[in-house]
Amino acid sequence: TNGGMTVAIDGPAAAGKGTVAKAVATHFGFAHLDTGLLYRAVAAKTLKGMDPEEAARTLAPVDLEDPSLRDPDVAQEASKVAVIPAVRAALVRFQRSFATRAGGAVLDGRDIGTVICPDAPVKLFITASPEVRAQRRFAELSGKGIEITYEIVLDDVKQRDMRDMSRDQAPLKPAADAKQIDTTEMAIEDAVAAAVALVEAKQAERG
Ligand code: CDP
Ligand code: CDP
Numbered sequence: 769t770n771g772g773m774t775v776a777i778d779g780p781a782a783a784g785k786g787t788v789a790k791a792v793a794t795h796f797g798f799a800h801l802d803t804g805l806l807y808r809a810v811a812a813k814t815l816k817g818m819d820p821e822e823a824a825r826t827l828a829p830v831d832l833e834d835p836s837l838r839d840p841d842v843a844q845e846a847s848k849v850a851v852i853p854a855v856r857a858a859l860v861r862f863q864r865s866f867a868t869r870a871g872g873a874v875l876d877g878r879d880i881g882t883v884i885c886p887d888a889p890v891k892l893f894i895t896a897s898p899e900v901r902a903q904r905r906f907a908e909l910s911g912k913g914i915e916i917t918y919e920i921v922l923d924d925v926k927q928r929d930m931r932d933m934s935r936d937q938a939p940l941k942p943a944a945d946a947k948q949i950d951t952t953e954m955a956i957e958d959a960v961a962a963a964v965a966l967v968e969a970k971q972a973e974r975g
Contacts, residue, residue, distance in 0.1 A: 773798065773873075773889065774867045774868065774872070774873050774874075774890070775798065775874040775875070775888065775967060776880035776884070776885045776888035776890065777789050777792075777874065777875065777876040777877075777880065777881075777892045777894060777963075778877060778878055778879065778880050778881050778892070778894070778942065778943070779894035780895060780901065780928075780929045781928050781932075782896075782901040782902065782925060783896050783901055784904070784956060784959055785876040785877070786802050786804075786876055787956055787960075788892070788956070789802070789874045791956075791963075792964060792967065796967060797871065797872070798872035799872070799873045800873070800875075801867075801873065801874070801875045801876075802876055802877075803859075803875055803876065803877035803878075804877055805837060806824075806832070806859050807846040807849060807850045807859075808837040808842050809823075809832050809834065810846070812834050812836060812837060812842055813831070815841070815842065815845055820854075821852065823849075823855075824849075824854070824858035838909070838912065839914065840909070840916060844924055844927065844928065846928075847927070847928040847932055848931070851937075853937050856879075856938055860884065863885075867880075867884065867885045867888070878932055878940040879938035879940070881893070881942070881945075882938065882942075889970045890963075890966050890967050891943050891945055891947065892946060892947050892948075892949060892963055892966070893946040894948075894959065895950050896951045896952040898922060898925055899922065901925055902918060902922035902924075902925045906918045906922075909921065949963075
């Protein structure tokens with residue numbers, strides 16, 4: 769194991785999970801895995817006609833570098849393939865081995881604290897209002913030159929949240945022992961500082 773320093777970060781779409789995860793990873797020198805990319809990479813393949821289970825089973829590192837993965841239509845499709853138990857099952861082993869790598873790991877997604885790493889010593893559940901999340905994602909996509917409206921982004925966020933929360937397997941919900949952080953009116957630096965403090969407290973506790 770990595771001495772157990774696994775940081776699990778979950779929450780709804782565009783809550784700031786990835787931003788906090790990256791900053792925490794950089795701060796402590798941990799590796800970072802955006803698990804949403806796995807589902808987006810499967811989706812990119814099913815949109816081209818591949819069977820979802822096969823796409824998940826044959827996923828390769830290079831698939832995570834496809835620049836179209838950030839597109840909102842891929843995100844929608846990702847939340848559809850994420851409902852399929854065989855797709856989720858095919859992705860578990862990779863995520864768990866990443867989580868236990870030497871040197872520490874931060875994973876962000878929907879089910880990290882509940883299903884993938886239920887024993888993670890540090891768990892965060894990051895939220896914000898749907899409107900604020902959509903506004904941030906809209907700004908991010910527009911900045912990348914992707915043509916889209918705020919209304920479409922808000923719709924995407926709400927539809928995915930609904931699908932992610934209501935599925936039978938690994939639904940989006942905070943782990944019982946997760947620290948919840950609402951970033952609706954919080955600067956990203958403050959969310960990062962809160963996360964860093966939690967990891968430091970856990971490290972001190974363990975000596
Ligand atoms: O990973 P997740 O989808 O949860 O969110 P993200 O990609 O980290 O954040 C979505 C967008 O919101 C990014 O462009 C962040 O820079 C921005 N953001 C922000 O402006 N203020 C926050 N407190 C959190 C995120
Ligand atoms: O960046 P954003 O929060 O908008 O989405 P993402 O993290 O890239 O995840 C895309 C979709 O993949 C989500 O809407 C979920 O349906 C699914 N997902 C999941 O089911 N479990 C995870 N651990 C991560 C993502």
